[in-house]
Amino acid sequence: MSDPIGTMPTVRTTCPYCGVGCGILATPDGAGGATVAGDPGHPSNVGRLCSKGAALGETLGLATRLLHPVVDGARTSWSTALDAVATRLTDVIARHGRESVAFYLSGQLLTEDYYVANKLAKGFIGTPHVDTNSRLCMASSVAGHRRSFGADVVPGSYEDLEQADLVVLVGSNAAWCHPVLFQRIAAARRSRGTRVIAIDPRRTATAEEADAHLAVAPGQDTVLFAHLLTQIADSAVLDRAFVAAHTTGFDETLARAREIAPSLAATAARTGLAESEVRDFVRAWCATERVVTVWSQGVNQSAQGTDKVTSIVACHLATGRIGRPGMGPLSFTGQPNAMGGREVGGLANMLAAHMGFSAVEVDRVRRFWTAPAMVTGEGLKAVDLFDAVADGRIRALWVMGTNPAVSLPRADAVRDALGRLDLLVVSDNVASNDTLSAGIGAAGIHIRLPAAAWGEKDGTVTNSERRISRQRPFLRLAGEAKPDWWILSRVAERLGHGVAFAWTSPAAIFREHAALSGFENDGARAFDISGLDDLDDAGYDALAPVQWPVRRGTRDGTARLFGDGGFVTADRRARFVPAAAPGLASAASPRFPLRLNTGRVRDQWHTMTRTGLSPRLGAHRPEPFVEVHPDDIARCGLRDGGFARAETAHGSAVLRVVATEIVRPGEIFAPIHWTAETSSYGRVGPLVQGATDPHSGQPEAKATPATLVPVPMRLAGFALSTAPLALPVGLWWARIAVAGGFAWTLAGDGPLAALVAAATALFPGCDRAELRDPARDVFRLAAFDDGRLAGALFVGPAAQVPRWETLAPLLGGPVASAARLSLLSGRAPDGSADCGPVVCACHSVGREAILAAIAAGADDASAIGAAVKAGTNCGSCIPELKRLLAEVPRVAA
Incomplete structure (x- = not known):
């Protein structure tokens, strides 16, 4: 892309988070960043954004990016990396057959990327084993x-x-x-x-x-x-x-x-x-x-x-x-392009353009693609696919834009299985995640390919209401990053299929995708966007959001289907389907008497590779936790605010205990977001059972038999640093993005002296101010580099540690010598009050500010919004505002 893109005007694009498909107005700042606002002209959100979308500007940057191809741990050129992928794939196929190769894709891919991956795998390599993390949600x-x-x-x-x-x-x-x-x-x-x-x-x-x-x-x-x-x-x-x-x-x-x-x-x-x-x-x-x-x-x-x-x-x-x-x-779709991936056959049990594996449909796709190795049957769905990696049936795996070592059920087993592959290729925009780390464990098999990130991507996505929207680039490709479709096409070329993959733009791929949707389609297939197959490049770039089907001869979409029947079965009738008697995949037992439900929190997304970079998103729920009903707190011997080891037959995690009646007795809830890079013991994926739906292959993530065991933590605290820290082994920690660096909440049950000894290696070359009180188990350290706060480590009795939020705003800033003792006391040198935990991430409004507004007379959520702006953007904090309104008499007392 040419240099002027760095200073281009506001660009209409699409949010990379959930399946709502919100329109975004992105205005580059010319320095690799951008300001972000909701697009009032997009029909999905009409200008609104949630907290995650509103914070997208905070997630742009190069600090965590993979910027160059890496083969076997060494940086290399694109030509060498692509040659290595093609050569090693060819070798695996020669030794183990076509179906020893698999692709694991992501709802983060654009439709054009998805299309190329499926065409390459199912038509030209000849493997049906192409599935996606959308298997886990849709x-x-x-x-x-x-x-x-x-x-x-x-x-x-x-x-x-x-x-x-x-x-x-x-x-x-x-x-x-x-x-x-x-x-x-x-x-x-x-x-x-x-x-x-x-x-x-x-x-x-x-x-x-x-x-x-x-x-x-x-x-x-x-x-x-x-x-x-x-x-x-x-x-x-x-x-x-x-x-x-x-x-x-x-x-x-x-x-x-x-x-x-x-x-x-x-x-x-x-x-x-x-x-x-x-x-x-x-x-x-x-x-x-x-x-x-x-x-x-x-x-x-x-x-x-x-x-x-x-x-x-x-x-x-x-x-x-x-x-x-x-x-x-x-x-409501979970991922931004889960539906677009389904349109092009991104699931193992589908072919492109919503076709299945009947002989007629297989032949139709074969002829359209002129495919030399067209698959004729379904491939392995996600959970089964990684079981096949573990037992050696899959020997080469290409992972694109997802982190299965965290997100899949029985994630520890998945992580171990990745190390057994003959070839692991990962296309991603991050330099490090749990999946990449798992692959490094197998010597000589790991190929990392730098993919374009949101802001650089050019293509389309489809949201939950069948609406196709353009995702347009507003930033240059970072480093040597390339679009996923380009990477796949260049590998296809090296495998001898260059003619079928000779696109020069995503517009050309989209035209082929649209043409296939209308190929021999007499209305029997609902997915039809053949009305867009003649878009020229300018028309593609200007494409307005449109709902499919878009039949040939029109550019108009279709808002609703089936109001007058016309279903897409052979007889045009819908099917009533008798249900099986419902039950649970695994029964509770004396060993595992609870039911673990997993899911998301308000301000985080999947494995936090993007949202984890935003200070305001990390401040609402900064630690991995488990919600437990008060009855179970007492029954399990737990303490609200303490720690518990959540255990299932598949794995364990150590989580902060939250006593709440949000969950029913006998049921617990833990969020999915934390990884080995953002917490020491907070990965929840390893706990989730591998049972799947017999029709969809989607895993059961809402009712895994579990138990909770108290974990004593005598000490607690926090660390701050302008750079990543290697924290002492054995500590429980969770990492949080803050302006200017990082924060970690800490807990441990070891002796303070051992922790103090380990802390001596932190902040090398910095001036240090320390407070030690072994009798009270208190240790506080502040490090300064040229008069600026480079970091801090505060540890003390679990119930008496100051809040990290008080000192985090000082990180990287100047601190006068006379103010250092005040800082070690846990108070800001200027005497400013801690705003408390963030409640409204959109406007970074803390609990104390909201309570002050209530004390000043705000008597409903609207009044709070008028006073401090909380709840005035996406509204997702309004239930919490209402709870605070109900708490005021207790707080006042």
Whole structure:
């Protein structure tokens, strides 16, 4: 790219986080950074951004980037690295066969990257083993859509959330995980009285904001919706004409639903709900024609995820409430381009353009690609794929834009398996993560390829409502980084397939992708963007957000599907699908009496390679933790604020204990984000069981049998540094980004003297000020470089350590000699007060500032926002503001 891109004007692009697909206005600053704002012209977010999107500017930079190709630990040229990939792939195939090669992709890839990877693997290398981390978040929705509709189609639009009279959120903490969409729902509540019901075992921020919360027992969503179907069938709300004209399988599915939920009493008993809660839910759903049922990971990440999806869809089919304004089933996608990846065959059980593996479809794709080694059957899905890595069936693996050593179930086993490969290729934009570290353990097999990052990428993504948007570059490619499609194409060329991969731009790839979607498509395939296959480069660059299908001869999209039937099965009828009797993949036992639920926190994303760089995002929930009901705190001998070892049959982690009634007794929750690079013992992926849904292959991440064991921590503290630190071995720590450097929260149970001795190696060459009080277990050290605070280490009794937030703003700044003793006291030299833990990440507003606003008379969330701006951007902190409002009498007392 030419130099002027560094000073180019504001660019319209798309957010790289969740599947909402928010439009972004990015304005480069000419120095490698940019300011970021929501795009008011983008229909998905109309100018709004969540805390993560608003902080994107803080995540730009080169500090953590992989900037050059690396082969076997040595920096090399692109030509040498690409030769090495091609030569070693050829060698593995010659020795072990085509299916010994696998690709593991990511919803972070652009559609064009995904397309090239699938074409290379499934058409030219000849391996079906191409899967993606979207298997971990959306596969059950895909399977449910395909079983019910005949294709992976989301029927509705985000507009339906605003036009609905009832929105039911199932297993979706949208207030935290999809806050822009939740704010659209909240706006509908205010403007037109839309009711909201949250169905979730946890009382999440979403549940707190809902009109009703149904704390359904883990895995029992199918029972609730089976009961709803029986009540629909026994009432006038059943749309017999729609069922007769446009569906099949209703009687069989209804009979199974009556077996699963034979009565109101049985439904209440199995779901853990009161009979009145079930009755009120059924009445609300049946009495409201304009109802949208939303689901996300709480439904998908289940060993019965596909049945949950088809049970929800069945209720909409039975009432004909689908494909019309304000009604229908709607899945909220986890990753930014999970749907785009599905469009091009990014899952092991799909071919490009939403085709499957029938003989006709395989032949169609073969002919379109002129593919010499076209695969004819499905490949291994993610969990099975990494089992095949472990047992030697997969000998070469190319990982692109994801971190499976953290995110997959049984992550320790995955990390170990990576070290057994003959060849591991990792294309990523980060120089270090757990997956890269795992590969380094196997000598001579590790190839790292620097890929373009957000801000440099050029292509398209598709969001949860089928809307294709452009992701445009606004920064130069950093170092020697290259787009993923370019890397794959150059390897294909070296493998002898240059003619089929001779694209010179992502626009050319998009045109081929669009043409394949319309190839021999007589309307039997819903995914069709052939109306865009003749876009020239300028038209592609200017492409406005559009919802597929976009049929040939038009540039207009399609907001809703199936309102008048027209499903994409052979007979054009939707399928009612009988569900299996619901249960849990693994039973609790005396050894593992609890159920571990995993998920996200408000301000972090996946394994924190991007959000972990933002100081304001790290300040809200800075440590790996486990939520535990007070009853279980007492039963397990734990202490609120203390530590526990969470153990399952697969692994363990040491986590900060949070006592809360958000979770039900017998259930615990831990977030997924921390890695070996951001915490010493906080990786949760190793704990998660490997059980998968039989239809989707998606792993169960919401109900792993577990136990909690107290972990004593006599000492606690924090460290600050302008540069990375090698902390003493044996400490529990969690790393947090702060302005100018890093912070670590610390805990340990060893003797203070050993810690003090180990600390002598920290901050070499710096002036030091120390406070030692062995009798009280207190040690404090501040290091200065040319009069500036280079770092600090504060350790003391667990309940008496000052907050790291007080000193973090001083890091890297000048500290007068006379102020050093004040600093060692844990107070800012200027006497400024600690604002407390961050509550509003969008505006970096701390708890103390909010309490002060409440004390000054702010009596609701709007008044707090007017006083200190908290809650005025994405709104995801509003439930916490309301909790603080309720706490004021206790605080005052």
